[in-house]
Amino acid sequence: MGREVSESCIGSLLTEMVSTYCNRFYANKPELAARRIEAIGYQVGHQLSERYTIERPRFSDHLEAIKFICKDFWFELFKKQIDNLKTNHRGTFVLQDNRFRWLTRMSIDQSPENGTSEELSIMADNKAMQSMHLYFPCGIIRGALSNLGIPCAVSADISNLPAWLYKEIWMITPITLDHENLTFSSFDGSLVLNISFDVFFALTCNLAFTPRFICDPNKGLTRMLWGFEHTLIASLKHDNKKLAGEVIEPIQNDQKLWYM
Amino acid sequence: MIVCVAVVGHQNNPLYIQSFTDADDALKLHHIVHCSLDVVDERVNNPKKSGPTLNETFLGLLYPTENYKVYGYLTNTKVKFILVTTDLDVRDADVRNFFRRFHAAYVDAVSNPFHVPGKKITSRTFADRVSTIVQSFGLSSAV
Numbered sequence: 001m002g003r004e005v006s007e008s009c010i011g012s013l014l015t016e017m018v019s020t021y022c023n024r025f026y027a028n029k030p031e032l033a034a035r036r037i038e039a040i041g042y043q044v045g046h047q048l049s050e051r052y053t054i055e056r057p058r059f060s061d062h063l064e065a066i067k068f069i070c071k072d073f074w075f076e077l078f079k080k081q082i083d084n085l086k087t088n089h090r091g092t093f094v095l096q097d098n099r100f101r102w103l104t105r106m107s108i109d110q111s112p113e114n115g116t117s118e119e120l121s122i123m124a125d126n127k128a129m130q131s132m133h134l135y136f137p138c139g140i141i142r143g144a145l146s147n148l149g150i151p152c153a154v155s156a157d158i159s160n161l162p163a164w165l166y167k168e169i170w171m172i173t174p175i176t177l178d179h180e181n182l183t184f185s186s187f188d189g190s191l192v193l194n195i196s197f198d199v200f201f202a203l204t205c206n207l208a209f210t211p212r213f214i215c216d217p218n219k220g221l222t223r224m225l226w227g228f229e230h231t232l233i234a235s236l237k238h239d240n241k242k243l244a245g246e247v248i249e250p251i252q253n254d255q256k257l258w259y260m
Numbered sequence: 261m262i263v264c265v266a267v268v269g270h271q272n273n274p275l276y277i278q279s280f281t282d283a284d285d286a287l288k289l290h291h292i293v294h295c296s297l298d299v300v301d302e303r304v305n306n307p308k309k310s311g312p313t314l315n316e317t318f319l320g321l322l323y324p325t326e327n328y329k330v331y332g333y334l335t336n337t338k339v340k341f342i343l344v345t346t347d348l349d350v351r352d353a354d355v356r357n358f359f360r361r362f363h364a365a366y367v368d369a370v371s372n373p374f375h376v377p378g379k380k381i382t383s384r385t386f387a388d389r390v391s392t393i394v395q396s397f398g399l400s401s402a403v
Contacts (some may be wrong), residue, residue: 054367056317148336149270177391203371
């Protein structure tokens with residue numbers, strides 16, 4: 001039985017997540033979209049840190065935990081380790097990844113030396129959009145560290161796409177958010193669920209990183225989501241979980257998100 | 261025979277307590293689990309630096325009472341697993357094996373995105389898996 005997910009599927013999912021939250025939900029409020037994406041990452045990081053610390057001896061101090069993040073955790077997520085770790089020994093750590101996997105396929109617009117103000121504002125938009133994609137990995141790191149007992153705040157910076165990525169971590173308390181809902185009907189219409197978006201994304205990301213279903217890389221995101229839906233429904237039926245939203249409604253045609 | 265298993269969160273909040281006896285002394289078992297938390301904290305804060313057990317997850321026999329033996333296991337995320345058993349000759353390897361499987365079941369239960377961290381585990385799948393593990397623990401040590 002296959003237990004792998006194609007990387008393009010994860011890339012598509014993450015891109016779609018950012019674009020959904022930025023353009024559909026919080027179209028004019030990028031700060032809220034960023035916070036929501038970061039909260040999803042927090043939940044995913046929380047759960048992944050539980051999974052990846054099985055069979056490991058306990059960490060004796062913060063540095064051990066950060067090193068775990070740099071080596072094993074990063075390897076599980078991105079198939080490589082952090083390239084450089086710096087600290088000021090007073091609670092700030094800088095993790096540097098020279099080739100951040102989720103951004104390698106992202107293009108940047110090089111601005112000319114003497115750009116007009118129009119081009120500069122386009123560049124600023126690009127930069128904002130790129131930084132939006134960093135909130136999710138920041139959330140993952142924050143969730144993982146919080147679960148290991150280290151409250152922190154994480155920020156990220158790109159100096160040269162797709163080459164360098166810096167993250168800074170320092171000790172502050174995390175934040176929490178509330179929910180929104182997604183209507184989801186099975187392909188034969190027999191079951192309709194309302195679940196919150198961030199729960200759905202957390203489920204998807206968690207399933208993607210801890211591969212539990214078969215994914216045919218040729219059929220892409222649609223197939224993966226179909227598989228998710230059935231996994232989700234199967235697991236929910238098995239757990240006898242009743243979710244919010246008992247109204248049966250057909251899926252709207254304009255929710256093209258799930259039909260690609 | 262395993263009498264009770266418990267999962268306790270990092271703030272000593274109970275996440276899952278399940279007793280496997282017919283007798284009506286569930287409260288007594290809860291009390292035993294609660295007392296064992298103190299022992300866990302003591303073991304963690306005052307480690308015996310002489311041995312190689314400084315940072316192990318498996319804490320071993322916490323303390324024996326008149327009828328029961330209590331074993332502890334502490335994960336990296338400060339979640340404690342407590343096992344109460346009435347067996348007199350329990351092998352160390354069996355208990356470690358039990359905790360390993362229990363940890364795997366716990367991780368799967370927590371990975372459920374509908375599970376709120378810090379609240380009790382309400383998944384029936386988890387309960388079924390735990391009872392399977394508990395029953396096979398009894399069988400293997402009888403061999």
